[in-house]
Amino acid sequence: MDLLSLQEMRTMNDDLIEEQITSTKKVLFEFRMKQATRQSFKPHIYKQYKKQLARLCTIIQEQQANEQKLHE
Structure with a gap:
């Protein structure tokens, strides 16, 4: 799996x-x-994947918030 850009x-x-x-x-x-x-593993890559997971979860939250605003 590759790291993704925002x-x-x-x-x-x-x-x-x-x-x-x-x-x-x-x-x-x-x-x-x-x-x-x-x-052996590269700890900086572990950190990058943790950040990617947080970004993906944030995007999901933003999309859900936008959907709720549209339905109000």
Whole structure:
């Protein structure tokens, strides 16, 4: 899985964002397992994936807030 730019994330539909969230969580789990078993991994990449997950969740929240405003 590649890291995505913010513009790429904002152009995705809900299903694709949910898929990206799931795959990002899997990557983060794999990093935690590598860390627990003392295998080599790059901590800066772990940090980047954590930020990507937060951005994806934020985009979902923004989209839900916009939908609620439209329905009011």
